[in-house]
Ligand SMILES: O=C(O)C1=C[C@@H](OP(=O)(O)O)[C@@H](O)[C@H](O)C1
């Protein structure tokens with residue numbers, strides 16, 4: 219996909235899709251509740267896939283979560299407690315994304331799960347569930363530093379464990395807002411949940427059918443923030459349906475982007491982004507991505523392009539996402555004169571040395587966020603995004619929305 223910007227400010231309205239994180243939780247909760255309507259589901263492939271697999275599960279003995287982490291992890295727990303038997307697999311990359319922490323916890327709760335190939339990684343054979351019958355809550359301790367999706371998966375099935383669930387999170391907990399999102403949605407479906415620090419309790423009370431409308435996706439909105447930051451002076455964009463009161467931790471992009479000259483105004487049913495002259499600084503700013511790992515690529519690219527050094531921490535989970543996102547960022551930023559330098563001890567610094575956009579071709583590594591994080595650079599010069607359909611995972615309309623906003627887009631040969 220060739221992208222370029224004809225010149226002048228970026229203006230208008232753009233539409234982020236509905237959140238795939240919220241949608242995939244709501245779909246699991248709906249399936250467990252046995253009813254209710256989930257409104258505003260998007261065409262994101264991960265959401266469509268979750269819907270399809272939940273519908274297909276009763277009559278299938280083989281399901282593929284493809285490249286969707288939430289689908290793989292949430293279904294492993296859901297299929298276990300609903301006594302499903304069969305094979306749950308995923309793409310080659312999914313078979314490299316660890317799941318051992320979740321499988322160990324589910325086994326302790328009564329699930330029979332075995333690995334087909336490598337211990338700790340999909341594909342899984344799920345062989346039903348025999349719950350303990352002493353009436354006491356299932357007590358599990360789970361480390362929180364690999365993926366919060368294991369914790370969300372366990373919490374969501376908690377009401378269906380006899381005696382409920384007492385879950386203790388150990389170690390450094392990453393992606394915490396996603397755990398809070400899970401708890402908030404469970405409560406909307408009638409769950410009784412409480413948390414005292416890292417001790418989480420779910421009582422054995424089944425979900426009630428509930429109607430829920432999914433919010434727009436703040437992670438997707440981050441690419442519009444990046445565009446406003448990189449566009450010519452006077453640029454502004456309105457994003458309908460994003461709200462200040464959000465279950466999504468990635469809403470913090472509004473705060474982060476103040477450092478890159480983007481001002482956010484919350485309107486009744488939209489946010490309005492405006493470019494403002496940012497105080498140029500060569501002092502590195504430190505930003506922590508422990509709670510919002512999906513924003514890291516957006517921010518790294520903007521920081522390098524604006525020659526605003528940022529020290530980035532909390533990037534540990536990036537190596538086990540759709541690709542090794544640290545390696546991918548380093549390789550692709552280097553094409554422009556940028557870098558994400560590894561300073562050791564979990565610290566990285568964005569750097570630029572004559573950063574220029576002049577026709578480079580960006581590889582996307584089967585990662586929607588690589589495509590969407592680098593696309594805003596087209597405001598600074600022409601570039602090509604390889605394998606552009608990768609955006610379908612979370613934001614299938616992304617290129618159409620860019621075209622509507624005035625980008626010149628043509629298919630690569
Ligand atoms: O629960 C979720 O919906 C998600 C949790 C995060 O993953 P980790 O918990 O693995 O960091 C995030 O990166 C992912 O895109 C979605």
Ligand SMILES: C=C(OP(=O)(O)O)C(=O)O
Nearest residue numbers: 285286287288512539540
């Ligand atoms: C990491 C992501 O998704 P998942 O883990 O659900 O595949 C993502 O969307 O950036």
